[in-house]
Amino acid sequence: MSIKKKKKLTPIQQEYQQFAQEREPKRPILFNCVKAFFVGGFICTLGQAIQMIFVKYFHFSQEGAANPTVAVIIIITVLLTGFGVFDHIAQYAGAGTVIPITGFANTMASAAIEHRTEGFVLGVGGNMFKLSGPVIVYGVFSAFVVSLLVISLRALGVM
Amino acid sequence: MLKGHQTWVFETKPTIIASAAVGGPSEAKGPLASDFDLLHGDIRLGQDSYEKAEQKLQEQACETAIKKANMKKEDVQFLLSGDLINQIVPSSFSARTLSVPFLGLYGACSTSMQGLSLASLLVDSKFAKNALVCVSSHNAASEKQYRYPTEYGSQKPPTAQWTVTGSGAALVSDQGEGPKVTASTIGRVIDMGLSDPFNMGAAMAPAAVDTLEAHFRDLDRDPSYYDLIATGDLGRVGHRIAGDLLKKHGLNIPEEIFTDCGILIYNKDQPVVMAGGSGCGCAAVTTFGHFLNRMRKGELRKILVIATGALLSPMSYQQKESIPSVAHAVCIEI
Structure with a gap:
C-alpha cells in the first residue's frame, strides 16, 4: 500500500487491511514470470520461424517478411480468441501473451465479439478500441515526443 | 416486529412454500448440481445476448417456483427481483413477461436476502398473501x-472470484408447509477502504461480520442456535478473513457450521473459479436450492444466511473510490 493511500485511511481501516492482507493468497510473481518467459519466448520463436518461412519459400526480404509474420500471428490470436481458448492460455501465461502482438490482437477481437449484440456501428465499431485505444493514443503520443526530441537534438548538433 | 437496532422478527412466520434454482454450465459441473431444478449447458441459453440469457434464467426460476407451489402467477401479489446488470434490466424484463406487480431491488450480491427479508415483511404485515423473490446473475454479462470482455486474456489473481450463472426464486406465503422465515437483520454499509475489485471477499468480510454481530446482539442469541451459518459469496479468501475477524471480536462460530455459498457451489478442481463463486445468484441458488432442499429433507432445522454485497460500479472503481459493502442476514427455520 502506498503511503499516500494509507494517509486517507482511518486507523481502523488500516488495521483491517493489514489483518486481511495477512490472510490473502499472494500472486505467485516469480512463477508467473517464469511462465511468461517461456510462453512469450515460444510465441517469439514461432514468429521467427514464420518469418524464416516467408524469406525462404516466398522470397521476401528479411525486413519485408516482418509484416506478413505479424499478420499470421494476429490471425492465429483472433481465431483462438473467437474459439474461446485465448483467455485460458492468457490466465496461465500472463505477460507472456500480453506483451507480444498477441495481446493487442486479443484486446480488439475480444471487445468486438463482446459488443456484437449492440450492433455493428455503436457496438463493434464503438467498442473495438475500448481496451486497445489507450495503447494507440499513448503509443502515438510518445512517438511524437521522441521524434520532437530527436529533431531538436539534431538541430543542436548533438546527434 | 423490530427487535434491537436492526432486526425484524416475523411473528407470523412467513413460509417459503416453494423455491427454485436454475444454473449454467459451470454450476452443472459443481457439487450442488443435483439441487438445481434446471441446468443449462449453453451459457447463452439459446438467446442472442448474455443479458437476454439472464432474463431467461429469472423467468425460468420464477415459473418453476410458481409451478412447484401449484399456483398460477395471478396468485402472486408481488414480485421482488434484482440482478447486477445496469438499471436491473433482466429483472424488469422478466417482470414484464410475468406481469405480476413488481418491485425492483438492488443490493449487489446481497439482493437475495434483501428480497427475502422484504417479501417476508410484506407477508408478515399482511400486505401480501404470496410474494415472490427472484435474484439472478450471469457470469459473462x-x-x-x-x-x-469475456474473451479478453488477462491474468486474474488468486483472490478473484467467479460470478455464478444462475437464478434462484422463492415464493413466500402466509400459509402452507415448508421452511419458515423467522427473522432478518438488515446490515449497515461498511467500508474498510479496500479498492481492489479482484478481491471482493476481503472488501465484503467486514460487512458480514458487522451484520452477524448485530444479529446475535439484537436477538440475544448464540451461534449454537443454528445448524448452519452461511455467508453469501465471500469465497475462500473472504470467508477465512470473516471467520478470523469474528474470533478476534470474541464471537466464536464453530467451523463445522460456518460455511460460504461461494465455496460450496464449485469444486476445488474447477480452475476458473479461483477463490470461489460470487454474484447475486451465488447466495440465491445455494440457499433456495441446496439449503432449502436439505431443510425439507430434515438435515437442517435452523439456518442463517448472510448475503454480502459489494456496492461498487465500474465507474466508481475507475474514479478510485473504495468498495463499500453491505450484508443482510435471514434466519430460516423448519
Whole structure:
C-alpha cells in the first residue's frame, strides 16, 4: 500500500487491511514470470520461424517478411480468441501473451465479439478500441515526443 | 416486529412454500448440481445476448417456483427481483413477461436476502398473501459490465472470484408447509477502504461480520442456535478473513457450521473459479436450492444466511473510490 493511500485511511481501516492482507493468497510473481518467459519466448520463436518461412519459400526480404509474420500471428490470436481458448492460455501465461502482438490482437477481437449484440456501428465499431485505444493514443503520443526530441537534438548538433 | 437496532422478527412466520434454482454450465459441473431444478449447458441459453440469457434464467426460476407451489402467477401479489446488470434490466424484463406487480431491488450480491427479508415483511404485515423473490446473475454479462470482455486474456489473481450463472426464486406465503422465515437483520454499509475489485471477499468480510454481530446482539442469541451459518459469496479468501475477524471480536462460530455459498457451489478442481463463486445468484441458488432442499429433507432445522454485497460500479472503481459493502442476514427455520 502506498503511503499516500494509507494517509486517507482511518486507523481502523488500516488495521483491517493489514489483518486481511495477512490472510490473502499472494500472486505467485516469480512463477508467473517464469511462465511468461517461456510462453512469450515460444510465441517469439514461432514468429521467427514464420518469418524464416516467408524469406525462404516466398522470397521476401528479411525486413519485408516482418509484416506478413505479424499478420499470421494476429490471425492465429483472433481465431483462438473467437474459439474461446485465448483467455485460458492468457490466465496461465500472463505477460507472456500480453506483451507480444498477441495481446493487442486479443484486446480488439475480444471487445468486438463482446459488443456484437449492440450492433455493428455503436457496438463493434464503438467498442473495438475500448481496451486497445489507450495503447494507440499513448503509443502515438510518445512517438511524437521522441521524434520532437530527436529533431531538436539534431538541430543542436548533438546527434 | 423490530427487535434491537436492526432486526425484524416475523411473528407470523412467513413460509417459503416453494423455491427454485436454475444454473449454467459451470454450476452443472459443481457439487450442488443435483439441487438445481434446471441446468443449462449453453451459457447463452439459446438467446442472442448474455443479458437476454439472464432474463431467461429469472423467468425460468420464477415459473418453476410458481409451478412447484401449484399456483398460477395471478396468485402472486408481488414480485421482488434484482440482478447486477445496469438499471436491473433482466429483472424488469422478466417482470414484464410475468406481469405480476413488481418491485425492483438492488443490493449487489446481497439482493437475495434483501428480497427475502422484504417479501417476508410484506407477508408478515399482511400486505401480501404470496410474494415472490427472484435474484439472478450471469457470469459473462457481469464480466462484460464490471470487468473486461469475456474473451479478453488477462491474468486474474488468486483472490478473484467467479460470478455464478444462475437464478434462484422463492415464493413466500402466509400459509402452507415448508421452511419458515423467522427473522432478518438488515446490515449497515461498511467500508474498510479496500479498492481492489479482484478481491471482493476481503472488501465484503467486514460487512458480514458487522451484520452477524448485530444479529446475535439484537436477538440475544448464540451461534449454537443454528445448524448452519452461511455467508453469501465471500469465497475462500473472504470467508477465512470473516471467520478470523469474528474470533478476534470474541464471537466464536464453530467451523463445522460456518460455511460460504461461494465455496460450496464449485469444486476445488474447477480452475476458473479461483477463490470461489460470487454474484447475486451465488447466495440465491445455494440457499433456495441446496439449503432449502436439505431443510425439507430434515438435515437442517435452523439456518442463517448472510448475503454480502459489494456496492461498487465500474465507474466508481475507475474514479478510485473504495468498495463499500453491505450484508443482510435471514434466519430460516423448519
